[in-house]
Amino acid sequence: MTLGDFIEGEEPDYEFVAEAIGERLDRLIAGQVPDLSRTRIQALIKEGRVTVDGAPSKPAYRIEGGERVAIVLPPAVTSDVLPEPIPLDVLYEDADLIAINKPAGMVVHPAHGHESGTLVNAVLYRWPELREVGDEHRAGIVHRLDKDTSGVIVIARTPRAHRALAEQFATRTIEKKYLALVEGLPDSASGRIEAPIGRDPQQRKRMAAVRGGREAVTEFRVLQYYAEHALLEVHIHTGRTHQIRVHLAFIGHPVVGDTVYGYRKQRIKLERHFLHAAEMTVRSPSTGQPLTFHAPLPASLQDILDRLPR
Numbered sequence: 001m002t003l004g005d006f007i008e009g010e011e012p013d014y015e016f017v018a019e020a021i022g023e024r025l026d027r028l029i030a031g032q033v034p035d036l037s038r039t040r041i042q043a044l045i046k047e048g049r050v051t052v053d054g055a056p057s058k059p060a061y062r063i064e065g066g067e068r069v070a071i072v073l074p075p076a077v078t079s080d081v082l083p084e085p086i087p088l089d090v091l092y093e094d095a096d097l098i099a100i101n102k103p104a105g106m107v108v109h110p111a112h113g114h115e116s117g118t119l120v121n122a123v124l125y126r127w128p129e130l131r132e133v134g135d136e137h138r139a140g141i142v143h144r145l146d147k148d149t150s151g152v153i154v155i156a157r158t159p160r161a162h163r164a165l166a167e168q169f170a171t172r173t174i175e176k177k178y179l180a181l182v183e184g185l186p187d188s189a190s191g192r193i194e195a196p197i198g199r200d201p202q203q204r205k206r207m208a209a210v211r212g213g214r215e216a217v218t219e220f221r222v223l224q225y226y227a228e229h230a231l232l233e234v235h236i237h238t239g240r241t242h243q244i245r246v247h248l249a250f251i252g253h254p255v256v257g258d259t260v261y262g263y264r265k266q267r268i269k270l271e272r273h274f275l276h277a278a279e280m281t282v283r284s285p286s287t288g289q290p291l292t293f294h295a296p297l298p299a300s301l302q303d304i305l306d307r308l309p310r
Contacts, residue, residue, distance in 0.1 A: 048170030083125035151277025
C-alpha cells in the first residue's frame, strides 16, 4: 500500500528520514514539522496522509531508524471558496456518499489560476454542508482527476464516510477502470508497466519515469485495435501524478490528445486528452457492500472512436 493510492497525484509536502530511534511517529513529526499541531498530525496519520517507507502507519509507531517519512497535506477549502451554481452529472447519491461524472476541463480543487469553476465550488452550492467534511474543509472529496480527465469521482457526505473511503484508498481496495485511446498499436494485447515516477529532471513541471522515483504500477489490456490507434482498458495500482499518461508514453504509446507527454502535433484534433475514468467500485461505508459507479464515455470521445478507420 502506498500514499499515492489515497492522495492520488499529490507529491509530499514534507519528507524526511527518521533518525530518532524509539520515538513515536506523531512526536517525531511534531519535532520535525513545528507548523503542525499534535492533534493535526494524529488526524493526518489516521487519514493515511502520512507514510513510513511508503506505507500508512499509526501515531504510536516506534521509529527504528532510517525510515523515510512522507506527509501530504490536503488542499484547504476555506471560507473564501464560494459556492457556484455549476451543473453536475450525479451518478449516485445516498446518505454516505455521492458519485459524480466530472467533465473534462473542470479542475477538482481551487488553486492558483483556478479559484472558481472547480468541482469544489459546484459541490458546495449543491451540498453546502460538505464544507465541514474532511480535514481542512475539503468538501468531502477523497481523490481527484486531472483537469482534462473525465469520469467518476466519489465524495464523502459525512466524516465517518470520509474516513472509511480514505482507508479504502489507502489499502488499495478501491477498483478503478480507465479508458484510454493511444497512438500506435501495442505489441501485446495486455501488459503491466512497472516504472518509478518522479519529476522530470529536464522539465520540472512534468513527471517522468525516472530512477529513484516513487513506485508506480499500471496494467492495461487492448479493447479494440484501429488502423493506427488502440483503445485500452487501464487499471492503476498506485496513484502517481499523471501516472497513466506517463506510463503509456514511456512504452511508446502516448494518450491521444496529450500534448504534454505525447505528440506536440496531434494527429487527432482534441481539446482534451482521451483519458476517461469509466468505472469505480467502493464498499459502502454503512453496509460494507460493493457499490460500482459507471460513467459513460463522453459523446465527443465516442465520436472519435466511431470515425477511426480499422
